Amino acid sequence: MTPVITRQGDSPIILGQPHGGTYVPDDLAARLNARGQGLDDTDWHITRLYDGLLPTATVVQATFQRYVIDANRDPQGVSLYPGQNTTSLCPLTDFDGQPIWQDGQDPSADEIEARRLTFHAPYHAALATQIARVKQQHGFAILFDCHSIRSNIPFLFDGTLPIFSIGTDAGKTCDPLIEKTTREICAAAPDYDHVVNGRFKGGWTTRHYGKPKTGIHAIQMELAQRAYMDEAAPWTYRNDLAANIRRPLSQILQSLNSLPL
Numbered sequence: 001m002t003p004v005i006t007r008q009g010d011s012p013i014i015l016g017q018p019h020g021g022t023y024v025p026d027d028l029a030a031r032l033n034a035r036g037q038g039l040d041d042t043d044w045h046i047t048r049l050y051d052g053l054l055p056t057a058t059v060v061q062a063t064f065q066r067y068v069i070d071a072n073r074d075p076q077g078v079s080l081y082p083g084q085n086t087t088s089l090c091p092l093t094d095f096d097g098q099p100i101w102q103d104g105q106d107p108s109a110d111e112i113e114a115r116r117l118t119f120h121a122p123y124h125a126a127l128a129t130q131i132a133r134v135k136q137q138h139g140f141a142i143l144f145d146c147h148s149i150r151s152n153i154p155f156l157f158d159g160t161l162p163i164f165s166i167g168t169d170a171g172k173t174c175d176p177l178i179e180k181t182t183r184e185i186c187a188a189a190p191d192y193d194h195v196v197n198g199r200f201k202g203g204w205t206t207r208h209y210g211k212p213k214t215g216i217h218a219i220q221m222e223l224a225q226r227a228y229m230d231e232a233a234p235w236t237y238r239n240d241l242a243a244n245i246r247r248p249l250s251q252i253l254q255s256l257n258s259l260p261l
Contacts, residue, residue, distance in 0.1 A: 001023050001063055001064075002063060003063055003118065003123055004060060004061065004062055004122050004123045005059075005061045006059070006126050006130060007058065007059040007061075008058050008133075009054075009056040009057045009058040009059070010056055011054060011057045011134075012134055012138040012140060012141055012142050012257065012261075013057040013058070013142050013144055013253060013257050014057065014058045014060060014127070014131060014134055014143045014144065015050055015054075015058065015059045015144055015146055016060050016127060016144070016145040017043070017046050017047055017050075017059065017060065017061040017146050018062045018071035018123065018145070018147075018203075019041075019042065019062070019070075019072060019147060020042065020043045020044075020045070020046035020047050020061060020062065021042075021061070021062045021063040021064045021066075022039055022042055023063045023064045023065060024039070024064070024065050025068070028067075031101055031102055032067065032100055032101060032102070032105075033099065033100060033102045036067055036099075036100030036101060039065050039067065040094055040095070040233070041066060041067075041087075041094055041149075043147055043148045043149070044148065044225065044229055044235045044237070045229055045235075045237045046146050046147070046148055047059070047061055048237060049146075049223075049237075049242055049245075049246065049249075050146055050249065053246060053249055053250040053253050054250070054253040054254060057144075057253065058130050058134060062123045064119045066091065067100055069089060069112070069115040069116060069119050069120050070087065070088070070090070070091060071120055071123045071124070072145075072147075072203040072204055072205050073087075073088065073203070073204050074204045074208075075116055075120055075121075077089045077112075084156075086156070089112060089116075090107045090111075095149070095150070095155060096153065096154075096155050097155040127143075127205070127209070128209075131143060131209060135215055135216060140216070140217065141215065141216050141217065142174070142178060142217045142218075142256055142259075142261075143205070143206070143209050143210070143216070143217065143218040144218075144219055144221065144252075144253065144256065145202070145203065145205050145206050145221065146221060147200075147203075147220060147221065147222045148222065148223040148225050149161065149223075149225060150224075150225055150231050151224040151225060151226045156199070157199040160224075161224045162194050162195045162198070162224065163193055163194065163223065163224045163226075163245070164186040164192060164194035164195070164221065164222075164223065164248075165195050165198055165199065165200045165220075165221070165223075166182055166183060166186065166195070166219065166221060166222075167196075167197060167200045167202030167203070167206055167219065167220035167221075167222065168196070168197060168201070168202055168206070168210070168218075168219050168220075169201050169206065169207050169210070170197050170201065171197075172207075172210065173202055173206050173207060173210025173211075173217065173218045173219065174210055174212055174218055174219050175212050175217055175259075177261070178217055178219055178256060178259065178261075179219065181252070181255050181256060182219060182221070182256070183196050185248050185251050185252050186248060189248040191244075192227070192245070192248070200220065200222040201220075202219070202220040203220060205218070206218040206219065206220040215261075217261070221252075226241075227241060227242075227244075227245040228242040228245050228246075229241070229242070
């Protein structure tokens with residue numbers, strides 16, 4: 001299976017989707033333990049959720065599951081959140097801190113490098129290519145990194161996560177107007193709470209590409225999964241919920257698409 005699917009559009013918006021894939025090569029799947037084989041930490045249905053919200057957007061979608069390798073981690077293995085619980089480039093545990101590999105099956109350093117070359121590098125090569133193309137076309141590019149996560153994960157954060165977690169690494173990764181526009185739409189959305197640069201300040205993708213002085217802007221949206229799906233296996237997509245959350249997401253993308261940057 002190809003590690004990345006790209007759909008080109010003519011908008012300045014690029015939707016990055018590094019964690020929606022569920023593909024695990026057979027040899028790796030056989031090494032996962034029962035907990036790992038559940039793939040619980042997938043950003044379930046993220047492509048479906050965003051589909052059609054901005055038809056002209058470019059989409060760069062990883063097909064591989066994050067237990068193979070995490071496309072939103074520093075390829076050198078540097079922690080995004082020093083001193084806090086998190087998962088690594090090739091995770092050894094799930095978001096609950098529980099091992100995902102059978103005893104003795106943790107990936108070696110050589111294997112991690114092979115996975116980086118096979119999966120992580122092609123995803124980011126595709127993303128970088130689209131960012132360069134869009135910037136050439138428009139003079140700037142906005143990478144909107146699409147994520148979702150279970151609402152309650154004590155190993156990673158206290159309490160219940162807000163529906164919208166906006167990440168710009170304290171405003172470093174995008175023009176202030178992008179953060180302001182996104183924040184105001186989230187704040188005005190009925191029945192949904194939000195936070196800016198809370199527990200999730202933007203992952204490696206957002207921080208790596210977001211260089212507003214060069215005309216490349218990046219913002220991460222981490223959605224609490226209760227907004228659009230059941231947060232337990234079989235991880236059912238809920239049309240009744242998704243229809244509501246798609247409205248402010250569409251408004252955000254449409255508004256960012258027309259910003260005078």
